[in-house]
Amino acid sequence: MSDAAQNVIQTISLPYGTDKRFAILRRCRRIWTIASIHGDVERLNALHETLTNRYEAGDRFVYLGNYYGYGPAILETVDELLRFRRIVLAQPPYTHLDDIVYLRGRQEEMWRKMLQLQFSGDCQEILDWMLERGADATLAAYGGRASDARSAIMEGLLAVSRWTGQLRQAIRGHSGHNEFMTGFRRAAYTDDGALLFVSGGLDPSKDLNEQEDGFWWNSQGFTEAAESGYRGFTRLVRGYDAAREGIVEHEVTLSIDGGAGFGGPLNAVCLDAAGAIVDQISA
Structure with missing residues (x-):
């Protein structure tokens, strides 16, 4: 060497x-x-x-x-x-x-941020930015809907946290997907x-x-x-x-x-x- x-x-x-x-x-x-x-x-x-x-x-x-x-x-x-x-x-x-x-x-980084949306400074702006760049397909694949996210944003951060929690639960419903994502x-x-x-x-x-x-x-x-x-x-x-x-x-x-x-x-x-x-x- x-x-x-x-x-x-x-x-x-x-x-x-x-x-x-x-x-x-x-x-x-x-x-x-x-x-x-x-x-x-x-x-x-x-x-x-x-x-x-x-x-x-x-x-x-x-x-x-x-x-x-x-x-x-x-x-x-x-x-x-x-x-x-x-x-x-x-x-x-x-x-x-x-x-x-x-x-x-890029897509996995946006998905990670999607799952932490409640910690974002401007949830609505960041959500729209990610959806415009392909994250909408991943959201739909795991049963999520942008309309539900927007409704949660209107209600407040606690509602957004519940929404992202549902997404995490959906990921865990597919064998190996959560481990894949965290690796x-x-x-x-x-x-x-x-x-x-x-x-x-x-x-x-x-x-x-x-x-x-x-x-x-x-x-x-x-x-x-x-x-x-x-x-x-x-x-x-x-x-x-x-x-x-x-x-x-x-x-x-x-x-x-x-x-x-x-x-x-x-x-x-x-x-x-x-x-x-x-x-x-x-x-």
């Missing part, structure tokens, strides 16, 4: 080794990364079917967020993600929880400091633990990192791109959003330990 790589490990692993906001991918030979799904369960089923015959023992998997929102089959999407995870983890040599990682995307990571990186995986963006001027909402909303920062790099990582990978331009590779960055949930394909890319593409699937 080079001195530069060792320095990155010293910088990254020590502060975050016990920080559950981040996943550390250990001793990786190959890593499959899966782009934003947005409730498109048919494409996810097709991708998993192909992936079952393509992944090799010991491959790692990083789903890059946005499982919820927009698409017509959000509950079924979560069920399929859980099904595939069970199949993979039932086979050796998978033993570590971070062999399969789910990052939190999201903000970002993932390899233990040699080579590869960093984010959902939608980052702020190149800030360290990982200072990003706050940058992982979901700072897409421009990810574009800037294509030229300047970030904290010594040799490759930055994201799964959401508002332009949905598909697999776009630069020297440092790799964006793979094909537009699943919006009529486009669902992409998965397999990277070697250095970040080079060694296989890919579009479903």
Whole structure:
């Protein structure tokens, strides 16, 4: 291992080794990364079917967020993600929880805020902002209605708290969904400091633990990192791109959003330990 790589490990692993906001991918030979799904369960089923015959023992998997929102089959999407995870983890040599990682995307971040709406400064404004950006599909999937939320807001914070409590109860009514939701990571990186995986963006001027909402909303920062790099990582990978331009590779960055949930394909890319593409699937 080079001195530069060792320095990155010293910088990254020590502060975050016990920080559950981040996943550390250990001793990786190959890593499959899966782009934003947005409730498109048919494409996810097709991708998993192909992936079952393509992944090799010991491959790692990083789903890059946005499982919820927009698409017509959000509950079924979560069920399929859980099904595939069970199949993979039932086979050796998978033993570590971070062999399969789910990052939190924009949709999951909005859903988290939806479930805490009573703590928002302006409940009505924030609710409308989230609904306009795809959260209405997730709300409907779990049996919620925007009209009920607006009525609760008119009654006061106690009523809003009861409404979000009903949503949480609905989530718990679907086996594994609450655990899935609470297990999201903000970002993932390899233990040699080579590869960093984010959902939608980052702020190149800030360290990982200072990003706050940058992982979901700072897409421009990810574009800037294509030229300047970030904290010594040799490759930055994201799964959401508002332009949905598909697999776009630069020297440092790799964006793979094909537009699943919006009529486009669902992409998965397999990277070697250095970040080079060694296989890919579009479903």
